Amino acid sequence: MNKKTIKDLSLQGKKVFCRVDFNVPMKDGEVTDDTRIRAALPTIAYLSEQGAKVILASHLGRPKGQAVEELRLDPVAKRLSDLIGKEVVKTDAVYGTEVEEAIDQLADGDLLLIENVRFEAGEEKNDAALAEAFASMADLYVNDAFGAAHRAHASTAGIAEKLPSAAGFLMEKEISVLGKALENPDRPFTAIIGGAKVKDKIGVIENLLDKVDNLIVGGGLAYTFVKAQGHEIGKSLLEEDKIDLAKEFMKKAEEKGVNFVLPEDVVVADDFSEDANTKVVPISEIPADWEALDIGPKTREIYSNIVSESKLIIWNGPMGVFELNVFANGTKAVAEALASTDGYTVIGGGDSAAAVEKFDLADKMDHVSTGGGASLEFMEGKVLPGVAALTDK
Numbered sequence: 299m300n301k302k303t304i305k306d307l308s309l310q311g312k313k314v315f316c317r318v319d320f321n322v323p324m325k326d327g328e329v330t331d332d333t334r335i336r337a338a339l340p341t342i343a344y345l346s347e348q349g350a351k352v353i354l355a356s357h358l359g360r361p362k363g364q365a366v367e368e369l370r371l372d373p374v375a376k377r378l379s380d381l382i383g384k385e386v387v388k389t390d391a392v393y394g395t396e397v398e399e400a401i402d403q404l405a406d407g408d409l410l411l412i413e414n415v416r417f418e419a420g421e422e423k424n425d426a427a428l429a430e431a432f433a434s435m436a437d438l439y440v441n442d443a444f445g446a447a448h449r450a451h452a453s454t455a456g457i458a459e460k461l462p463s464a465a466g467f468l469m470e471k472e473i474s475v476l477g478k479a480l481e482n483p484d485r486p487f488t489a490i491i492g493g494a495k496v497k498d499k500i501g502v503i504e505n506l507l508d509k510v511d512n513l514i515v516g517g518g519l520a521y522t523f524v525k526a527q528g529h530e531i532g533k534s535l536l537e538e539d540k541i542d543l544a545k546e547f548m549k550k551a552e553e554k555g556v557n558f559v560l561p562e563d564v565v566v567a568d569d570f571s572e573d574a575n576t577k578v579v580p581i582s583e584i585p586a587d588w589e590a591l592d593i594g595p596k597t598r599e600i601y602s603n604i605v606s607e608s609k610l611i612i613w614n615g616p617m618g619v620f621e622l623n624v625f626a627n628g629t630k631a632v633a634e635a636l637a638s639t640d641g642y643t644v645i646g647g648g649d650s651a652a653a654v655e656k657f658d659l660a661d662k663m664d665h666v667s668t669g670g671g672a673s674l675e676f677m678e679g680k681v682l683p684g685v686a687a688l689t690d691k
């Protein structure tokens with residue numbers, strides 16, 4: 299990465315505005331998954347230990363420019379304080395007199411969390427005045443919010459133009475792991491793409507076709523490809539207007555010598571529910587009134603074997619409707635194959651990260667990205683505005 303990192307900054311006594319992604323799941327005013335908070339701890343602890351006055355900022359949810367009581371960051375401040383073992387001052391305002399006074403009270407090493415930045419309409423508009431308000435709070439800017447790096451917002455991009463700025467440790471790690479995978483992969487390099495919508499993953503599939511040895515497709519988006527192969531898919535997910543593109547991708551894979559892998563058998567159901575009737579059928583025999591909701595046992599084995607023979611595996615998107623236990627076996631088998639392979643495993647955020655958590659396998663992966671949308675855009679080869687805006691080395 300050709301951007302400055304916090305190691306390049308002299309921090310003693312400086313006010314540092316640090317953008318983090320504390321957009322965490324909450325229920326009844328409690329944080330239910332603190333993965334993203336824990337992921338930012340190395341940066342926050344380092345800033346504090348180096349004697350900076352740390353002003354933390356994050357969004358939570360999508361309040362659309364107004365204060366929403368359930369989206370205040372107080373539970374997050376509390377959890378951060380528990381995890382880091384230090385007081386975290388929390389303001390109810392995003393900027394203005396209350397925040398200025400709180401900053402004036404900070405001693406070197408102290409931590410402050412301002413209110414949810416998306417309570418301000420200017421945040422998502424990357425409004426120059428709001429970016430200026432953020433910049434005026436601090437001497438330096440650090441971005442550790444990889445999960446929001448695909449957003450060009452006031453606290454992720456605008457402020458970076460106005461202060462000396464650098465990437466935090468999490469941002470640096472995410473970019474270097476994903477970047478190395480795409481630029482200089484160990485081979486065989488396998489990508490596993492699943493999830494629901496072809497249109498959301500077109501860019502990723504297209505970009506990966508130039509890089510991988512094996513491209514495994516599963517999940518709901520596989521059936522548009524299966525249809526493009528000439529099979530009937532019953533009531534399985536189909537994006538009719540993407541069939542031609544699916545054909546084009548498979549042709550391109552063949553030309554490039556990429557092994558394009560689709561399900562050979564599937565679990566079909568007569569209803570989208572936990573207690574539906576289900577059966578395993580070969581891919582060419584999906585009954586007209588049934589829907590394929592998971593990959594079958596033969597496919598699980600094929601996918602797992604490819605994983606075990608790969609040196610680098612990137613996974614994004616579940617293989618089936620893993621939220622329902624009867625259709626979770628394909629996703630679980632892939633997660634287990636990744637957990638036991640000697641290859642380097644990268645989980646591209648979102649539902650795949652949720653799945654490895656659900657199966658209690660997260661600590662068996664080499665890297666679980668904290669960004670869903672951000673890692674997808676990165677894998678599409680797009681420039682992330684939150685990274686681009688940082689000061690060059």
Ligand SMILES: Nc1ncnc2c1ncn2[C@@H]1O[C@H](COP(=O)(O)OP(=O)(O)O)[C@@H](O)[C@H]1O
Pocket residue numbers: 492493494495498516517518519535590591592614615616617618619620621647648649650670
């Ligand atoms: N065969 C399938 N039919 C319908 N939905 C599926 C199928 N396989 C997976 N899904 C659904 O896809 C959803 C995830 O899709 P998507 O949002 O594209 O993935 P991600 O969040 O990983 O990017 C999950 O909720 C899952 O239930």
Ligand SMILES: O=C(OP(=O)(O)O)[C@H](O)COP(=O)(O)O
Pocket residue numbers: 319321359360445446449647648668669670671672
């Ligand atoms: O949770 C997030 O996105 P993700 O679920 O795609 O990783 C990020 O915090 C970005 O949030 P946003 O999609 O509301 O901009």
